[in-house]
Amino acid sequence: MKKNKSEKTAYLITIGDELLIGQVIDSNSAWIAKKLTGLGIKVIKILSVQDEENEIINALNEGLEKADLIITTGGLGPTVDDITKKTFAKFLGVHMEYNKEFFEKVKEYVAKRGHILNDMLFNYSHFPKGTIFLKNRVGSAPGMLFNKKGKKIFALPGVPPEMKSIFSKEIIPILKKESIGYYILKKTILTSGEIEAALAEKLKDIVLSFPKNISIAYLPNLGRVRLRITVKGNNKNKLQEQLNEYVAKIEERVGDYIFGYDDETLEEVLGKMIKDRNLHLATAESCTGGMIAHKITSVPGSSDYYKGSVVAYSNEIKEKILSVKHETLEKYGAVSEQTVLEMVSGVLKTMNCDVAIATSGIAGPTGGTPDKPVGTIWLAAGSKEKIITKKLQLGDNRTKNIETSTFFALDLMRRFLQ
């Protein structure tokens, strides 16, 4: 994927020692990259550098040479380890300037939160001369815009909600004004139930028939594989048609595995299905420990169709609230098909719902037995009329087991409704 001549490019630079010692995962870059891609701007490199003057300046110089646009995040706070502003002054060859208006605002902001102003906030109120300020509606550190060699450099705070707010409300309008009529359109097809290599084999001849401006990528992750189709060019309408045409071909070939598109999550897709059918959902979770409920309720408006969950982490609760029979637990154990079947029936009744999901398993890392090793998980999904079940045999990683079971439990309900 060479840089196209009419394609605008960007460098992202994230600044902070915490990134280089691995204390913080850089989630900002992915967020910004997605927004820029949507604007037709191609991110060609993401760099994470230390809070160290030379490293920051080198990264800025490289970006200035290679890209049309630079965005930095991090190092704008009030403490001594935050050196981004001073470094920008040096990079631009300007002095730091005291900003009285900013100082007064920060004073007020801090006072409101019941804290006392200190010296540090005086230093905090200095900015490189000529800074164009970008309003921060969420925190105190403003975004900054600088110009050098005819290129724009944006500096944003590293705290994600602040970065996002400034980017969305201040930077996007600026970039949109400069848009240049080159387009990158993408469609991501979300699949579950088949591995990467097998999907690739099924799609081989379609992919071989792709024109030069279209490409596909396979992105596997915990039970699902995303297929990302990209088209590039100058005529937006034609590109959209082309994209639709190839997506349709792919859908025809592997439609059975598709559960959604683009940024949709399985919980959103499922939520929509349940709402469209005017149903009410409940969940009864053992090994997933509330993660299914959390996923479902992360969707705005889920209270319309979701009544709630019983997280039954002990057998006592399974019996008492979910009416799982004592004999069932004795005879088959908590991790069994019989138990999840009764959990579905029980929670349907307790929560007075139409459909329900249940899970019971050994998330690990301990608690396994010879015939039920760690990673043995039973899932059930259904209604009063019919319940379907699925058994998973996963590994010994607790986090991964909880996540994978949650995904397959939601997917089981999706398949049940289909």
Add this chain to the structure above:
Amino acid sequence: MKKNKSEKTAYLITIGDELLIGQVIDSNSAWIAKKLTGLGIKVIKILSVQDEENEIINALNEGLEKADLIITTGGLGPTVDDITKKTFAKFLGVHMEYNKEFFEKVKEYVAKRGHILNDMLFNYSHFPKGTIFLKNRVGSAPGMLFNKKGKKIFALPGVPPEMKSIFSKEIIPILKKESIGYYILKKTILTSGEIEAALAEKLKDIVLSFPKNISIAYLPNLGRVRLRITVKGNNKNKLQEQLNEYVAKIEERVGDYIFGYDDETLEEVLGKMIKDRNLHLATAESCTGGMIAHKITSVPGSSDYYKGSVVAYSNEIKEKILSVKHETLEKYGAVSEQTVLEMVSGVLKTMNCDVAIATSGIAGPTGGTPDKPVGTIWLAAGSKEKIITKKLQLGDNRTKNIETSTFFALDLMRRFLQ
């Protein structure tokens, strides 16, 4: 933080278009960086580059020049967009070689999972001549080790569990053998209840008294601030003493705000407190929708002290399972101090527990009223004898509201137990 002469350095290079369009967050780099830091190796740069030959080769050359060690992740899969292996061959000036043994193993691996072998897997079985293989116990793509100019370059698959397994089991032993007697020790102090600037002001004189080889960083995030103290040098025992001394000074000054250390999570700290007191915990969640249960059950062994949760997303469930009085909901509403108090009492009884947490609020983005705007959250934590409550007034970001409420609800229980 200049590079110390006796400090070994590393470059991390993550490869994949999915990173540069923001579809995937690069969590691998942080994980590797943390491991390397623990081994006394300083990561000086993290780079994310496209699946593009020149970009990968440029990054490798830069790393070879600037660092002692390079680790790459990504681009080792079987599909056409995975070009890392071919690019390494070019970078090293060697040919690609067919590996029959690998081909047979992959054939078997794929067959076991019920899939059919295809052409792609033949190409997949080619590696740069001279590759030293690093065993992948989790997936099919092996890690690879190359040597150039007396420096080691490791190439790992991008799928996190595979990368982690190869790194832990194959790379760490190699790096440990080469360890050079230079140490970086770190201690991170976790605080809640005070903002970054105010903590910095309280600690000002202590920080000013730091010897040159010790430094502090402030890392704020959703209600908590982490203070990271770093010491560097050659004498490990002396460094440990020095670190302990300054950590003790900081603890004395801001101890009231400290809830934990290093990678501890609040849910782990709380779990330990509850277990040590021989108590049993239950939760009753409305607006947090199961996330508190999820956090608590993410801790291995939590089934010893956690009985479960009632996620009561509808008023009906609050009344029916949690025995919240109909009049309370009528008079004060679901989002009220009275409701969360009754939720605690109700779930203590239903789940037959000693202590319980409850939440009720408007997570947003819609559902607010003039006197109860979006972001109004009530929390309660307590026992049969005593319940404490806290009201939060947050913003309109659903995800952030759920996360912040979860943190403060767990913190409220921690404070209750103290």
